[in-house]
C-alpha cells in the first residue's frame with residue numbers, strides 16, 4: 311500500500327459519517343503519489359497526516375428570533391483548515407443540508423484552490439444549517455448578527471477572512487460586516503464580497519463565472535481552438551452560472567440550456583444572462599416564494615421550460631459542459647450521455663459537482679476534465695484582490711481587476727497543464743491541479759516545522 315493509499319484508509323476509518331469529505335480526500339490524495347515518490351521527506355514528516363486534519367474547527371450555537379417572536383436555534387461552523395501560506399480564506403454556506411463533513415470537504419478543497427491562485431491565502435470554510443429561503447430581510451439580518459456574535463472572536467483580516475457561498479451573497483456579507491465592525495469598533499477587510507460602497511471589489515460578482523471561462527478558453531487556445539461557435543450546456547443558474555453564460559457568449563459560444571432545482575430551460579437563441587440575472591434577483595428578494603427559472607420563458611418566448619430534474623441538461627448534444635450548481639450533480643449516467651453526444655470538455659464551476667466514477671469515465675473517454683479547484687478559483691482569486699485593495703485603501707477599476715483575473719486564470723491553466731506533464735500524466739488536469747496546489751502548501755509546511 312502506498313503512503314497516499316494508507317492515509318485514504320485512515321480518513322475513511324476516522325470520518326465514516328462524512329461522505330463528502332471522504333470523497334474529496336480520496337480524489338485529492340489519490341492523485342498525489344507521484345509527488346510523494348519524488349519527496350520521501352514528506353512521509354517522514356507525516357505531512358499527509360497533518361494536512362488532512364483541520365488546524366481548528368469552531369462549532370457554535372446561533373440563536374435568533376423569527377418575525378413571529380419565536381426563538382430559533384441553528385448550528386454554526388468555521389473550519390480553519392490550513393494557514394501555511396496565508397490567513398484562512400473561504401466562503402460561508404447557509405443551507406439546511408450543511409454538516410461538518412460538507413464543510414470539511416469544501417475547506418480541504420479550498421487549501422489547494424487558494425494555493426493555485428498564487429496569492430497568499432490559506433484554506434477555510436464555514437456556514438450553518440440555517441435556510442435563508444423564505445426568510446424576511448429582518449430575519450436574515452438577525453441571523454447574520456447572531457452568527458457573527460460568536461464568530462467575530464475567531465476571524466480578522468490577518469487571521470481568517472470569510473466570504474459568500476450558497477445562500478450567502480452581498481446582503482448577508484453586508485449584515486455580517488456591520489456586526490463585526492460594531493463589536494470590534496474597527497473597519498477592516500475581514501470579509502470579502504462586500505458592497506462596493508464599503509470596500510468590495512469590482513468584478514467579484516462576475517469573477518467565478520468569468521474565471522471558469524478564461525480557464526477553459528486557455529485550454530482551447532493551447533489546442534488551437536476557441537469558444538467561437540461552440541455549443542455549451544450549463545447546470546445551475548446562480549451566481550457562477552450567470553456570469554459563465556455571459557462570458558461564453560462574449561467569446562462567441564452559445565449556451566443552449568441551464569437549470570435550477572425545479573427544472574431546466576432550453577433556449578435555441580442562446581441563454582440570455584440578463585434574463586437569468588433578473589430571475590436570480592427576484593428569487594433572492596424573497597417576496598415571491600414561487601419564483602423559479604420557469605419565469606425565464608416569459609421574457610424569451612422561443613425558450614422551453616422542462617419541469618423536473620435539472621440534470622436533463624446533460625442529455626443535450628454539446629461541445630462543452632459547465633456544472634455550476636453544487637456538489638454531486640453530474641453522475642455516471644450523465645457522463646455517459648455527455649460522451650455519447652460528443653462533449654469534449656467539462657469545466658467545473660461548482661465545487662466537486664462531478665462524482666468520482668463520472669470523473670473517471672469522462673477522463674477515460676477523452677474528455678478534457680477541468681477540476682473545480684482550479685477552474686472555479688476565479689472567485690477566491692478576486693477575493694484575494696479585494697483583500698489587497700482593502701490593505702492599500704484603494705479601489706481598482708473593473709478593467710484592472712478583470713485583467714488580473716484573466717491573466718492569473720490563464721497562467722493557472724499552464725501551471726496545471728505543465729505539472730501534469732512533469733509528473734508523467736499529460737492531460738490529467740485533476741492530477742496537475744492537485745499536485746501543483748499541494749506542492750506549494752507542502753513546501754510552506756515543511757519549512758515551518760512540525761506545527
Ligand SMILES: NC(=O)C1=CN([C@@H]2O[C@H](COP(=O)(O)OP(=O)(O)OC[C@H]3O[C@@H](n4cnc5c(N)ncnc54)[C@H](O)[C@@H]3O)[C@@H](O)[C@H]2O)C=CC1
Pocket residue numbers: 474475476477518546547548549550551569570571620634635636637639659660661686687689690
Ligand atoms: N459564488 C462563488 O464565488 C463561488 C461558488 N463556488 C461554488 O459554485 C457553486 C454554485 O455557487 P453559486 O453560484 O455562488 O450559488 P447560487 O446559490 O448563486 O446558485 C446555485 C445554483 O445551483 C442550483 N442548485 C442548488 N441546489 C441544487 C441541487 N441540489 N441540484 C441542482 N441544482 C441546485 C440553484 O438552483 C442555483 O441555480 C457551489 O458549489 C459553490 O460552492 C465556487 C467558487 C466560488
Ligand SMILES: O=C(O)CCC(=O)C(=O)O
Pocket residue numbers: 399400401402420423471472473474475502661686687689690691693
Ligand atoms: O471568495 C471567497 O473567499 C470564497 C470562495 C469560495 O468559497 C470557494 O472558492 O468555494
